[in-house]
Amino acid sequence: MANAPEQPHQMQTAINCDTCENTAKHLCKSCRDRLCDRCKDIHTKSKGTFDHEVVLLTFESLTLSSESPSHVVCRWHPKFRASIGCQKCEVPVCDQCLIGEHNGHNVIGIAKLFQLKKEKFEKNLSTVRSELSKYESELEMVSRCKMEGSKNVDIVKKKINDCVDKAISTLDASRHQLLNTVDEKASVNIGLLKDKENILQSYVKNMREYMVNIQKEDLQEKMTFIFYTACALDDIIPHPHPNPLSIPGMIKYIYSEGRFDKAMVKTISGQVINSTENIKLLENASMQMVKCLDLGKGEIVSIAYCSNQEAYWVCSSGGNAFVKYDGRGNELDTLDVKLGNIRNKPICVIDNEKLLFRYNANEIYMLEDSQKKLFFDATPMVVAYICPTKDGELLIGIVKSEHLAVGRFSFTGECKQYITPMFDEWTTDILFSNDDENRLYINENVNGDICLSLGIVHVLRANGKHKFTYKGYKASLSLPFQSRGICNDILGHILVADEKSRGIHVLDKDGGFLTMLTIPGEPKAIPISMCIDRQNNLCIGCADGKIRILKYLD
Numbered sequence: 001m002a003n004a005p006e007q008p009h010q011m012q013t014a015i016n017c018d019t020c021e022n023t024a025k026h027l028c029k030s031c032r033d034r035l036c037d038r039c040k041d042i043h044t045k046s047k048g049t050f051d052h053e054v055v056l057l058t059f060e061s062l063t064l065s066s067e068s069p070s071h072v073v074c075r076w077h078p079k080f081r082a083s084i085g086c087q088k089c090e091v092p093v094c095d096q097c098l099i100g101e102h103n104g105h106n107v108i109g110i111a112k113l114f115q116l117k118k119e120k121f122e123k124n125l126s127t128v129r130s131e132l133s134k135y136e137s138e139l140e141m142v143s144r145c146k147m148e149g150s151k152n153v154d155i156v157k158k159k160i161n162d163c164v165d166k167a168i169s170t171l172d173a174s175r176h177q178l179l180n181t182v183d184e185k186a187s188v189n190i191g192l193l194k195d196k197e198n199i200l201q202s203y204v205k206n207m208r209e210y211m212v213n214i215q216k217e218d219l220q221e222k223m224t225f226i227f228y229t230a231c232a233l234d235d236i237i238p239h240p241h242p243n244p245l246s247i248p249g250m251i252k253y254i255y256s257e258g259r260f261d262k263a264m265v266k267t268i269s270g271q272v273i274n275s276t277e278n279i280k281l282l283e284n285a286s287m288q289m290v291k292c293l294d295l296g297k298g299e300i301v302s303i304a305y306c307s308n309q310e311a312y313w314v315c316s317s318g319g320n321a322f323v324k325y326d327g328r329g330n331e332l333d334t335l336d337v338k339l340g341n342i343r344n345k346p347i348c349v350i351d352n353e354k355l356l357f358r359y360n361a362n363e364i365y366m367l368e369d370s371q372k373k374l375f376f377d378a379t380p381m382v383v384a385y386i387c388p389t390k391d392g393e394l395l396i397g398i399v400k401s402e403h404l405a406v407g408r409f410s411f412t413g414e415c416k417q418y419i420t421p422m423f424d425e426w427t428t429d430i431l432f433s434n435d436d437e438n439r440l441y442i443n444e445n446v447n448g449d450i451c452l453s454l455g456i457v458h459v460l461r462a463n464g465k466h467k468f469t470y471k472g473y474k475a476s477l478s479l480p481f482q483s484r485g486i487c488n489d490i491l492g493h494i495l496v497a498d499e500k501s502r503g504i505h506v507l508d509k510d511g512g513f514l515t516m517l518t519i520p521g522e523p524k525a526i527p528i529s530m531c532i533d534r535q536n537n538l539c540i541g542c543a544d545g546k547i548r549i550l551k552y553l554d
Contacts, residue, residue: 300541
C-alpha cells in the first residue's frame with residue numbers, strides 16, 4: 001500500500017484574514033497578506049494583484065515569506081512595488097527608481113538582497129551584544145551620577161549659604177570691633193583734650209588777669225597788685241611750655257586687604273590709629289628705591305645702622321669681620337672676629353656710641369671709645385642674636401641644642417629676666433637646629449613685643465608669653481615661607497624678609513597680614529637682613545652683597 005503524500009504542516013492556531021474576520025487559509029507571497037477563500041478569489045482577480053503568487057497558508061510558507069520577500073512597497077514611490085534590489089545602494093527599488101537616481105546601477109533579486117543584508121546584520125549582532133553591557137553599565141553610572149548631582153545641588157547651595165552667613169556674621173563682628181575701637185580711642189582722646197582744654201583755659205585766664213591788673217588805670221589798685229602779687233614769671237606762664245605734640249592726633253583708619261582666618265572666612269582688617277604726623281603705609285604696597293650700595297662681599301647676614309653718621313655696620317657670609325660703611329659704600333672701620341662658618345653674626349648699635357657684636361660662638365664684645373672688651377660670656381651656650389630695647393636694655397638670644405632662650409640684660413651685663421625654656425609653653429617644634437639652618441633674628445616692637453624670626457615668626461609679649469606665630473600662610477605664597485631678617489617701624493608694623501618668595505611680609509602688631517612688599521625692578525634680589533634708618537627707610541642687606549635702601553612709608 002502506497003504511503004500517502006506528506007502533508008505540509010497545518011497551522012496549529014487559526015489566523016484571521018487580513019481583509020475580513022474569517023479564518024485565513026491562504027498566503028500571498030508577494031504582499032504577504034493572509035487571505036480567506038473569498039478574499040483569495042478577489043485578490044487573484046484584482047488588477048493590482050492578479051499576478052501575485054498565492055499559496056496555502058502553512059507554518060513553512062509563513063516563515064519562508066518573512067525570510068524571502070518577493071517585493072515591498074517602494075519607500076520613494078508608494079504607489080509602486082519594489083520587486084528588485086539595487087546592489088550598489090543595497091535598497092529595494094521600483095521601476096521609477098530604475099529610470100531615476102538608480103539608473104545604471106546593478107540590480108539583484110529582492111530576496112537575495114534581503115538575505116545579504118540580513119546576514120550582515122546577524123554578523124554584527126554578536127558585537128552589539130558584547131558591547132551592550134558596557135553601554136548599559138555606563139548608562140547606569142550616568143543615571144546614578146545625574147541623581148547624585150541633583151541631590152548635590154542642594155548640599156552645595158546649603159554650604160554656600162552657610163559660608164556666606166558665616167562671612168556676614170564675621171564681617172559684622174569685625175565692623176563692630178573696629179567701630180568700638182574708634183569709640184574707645186575717641187573717648188580717651190576727647191577726655192585728654194578736655195583735661196588739656198581746662199588746663200589751658202586756666203593758663204589763659206591767669207595771663208589775661210595779669211595783663212588787666214598790671215595795666216589798670218586806677219593807681220591805687222595797680223599799686224596794690226604790684227606790692228602784694230608775686231612777680232615770678234613761672235607763676236604766670238606755665239613751665240615747661242605745653243607741648244602741642246602731646247595732643248592726640250585725629251583718628252585714622254588704615255585699610256588693608258581682607259585676609260582669611262582658619263575657617264576660611266574673609267574678615268575686615270586694618271588699623272585704627274592716632275595720626276600725629278603725616279605718616280601712613282603706602283596703599284599700593286609699593287617701595288621706591290632711594291639708593292643701592294654694592295659692597296661686593298657676599299650675602300649680607302647682618303646689618304646695623306648708625307644714625308649720627310649715616311653709616312652701616314655689616315657682616316657678610318663667610319667673613320670674619322664686621323665692616324663699617326658710609327652712605328656711599330666706602331669702608332670706614334673693621335672689627336675682626338672669630339666666627340668662621342657660624343652663620344649667625346649679630347651686631348647692634350647702642351645710642352650711636354657703643355657697639356655690641358658676637359666675637360665667637362659664646363662671647364659678646366662691646367666696642368666703646370675704640371676699645372674692645374668682653375661684655376657677656378654665654379659658655380656653654382651659644383650666642384644667637386643681640387637686640388637693643390627702647391628702655392635701654394638688651395635682648396640676647398641664647399641657644400643650647402634645640403632649646404632657645406631670650407635673656408633681658410642691662411648694659412652692665414646683668415641678666416634682669418631669663419625667658420626659658422619657652423618652647424615647652426608655646427610650641428612643640430624644634431626652634432633652633434645644631435646646623436644653624438634657620439638663622440635667628442630678634443627685634444623689639446614699639447609696644448614691647450619680642451619678635452623672633454627663625455624660619456617662621458614667633459612673637460612674644462614683653463613677659464615672654466607667646467602671642468602669635470606667623471608661617472606666611474596668609475600671604476598666598478607659591479614657595480615655602482623662609483623668614484630671615486625682622487624689624488619694626490614707627491607704626492608698630494612687623495616687617496619680615498622672606499628668603500624664598502624674595503619679598504617683605506608686613507604684619508600688624510597682632511600678626512594680621514597687611515601686604516607684601518617687593519624690591520622694585522629687581523625680582524631676583526633676595527632680602528636677608530634688615531633695619532630702619534632715621535628717615536624711616538627700610539635698609540635691606542641682600543644675598544647679592546648689596547644694601548638696598550627703600551622708601552615705603554609716605
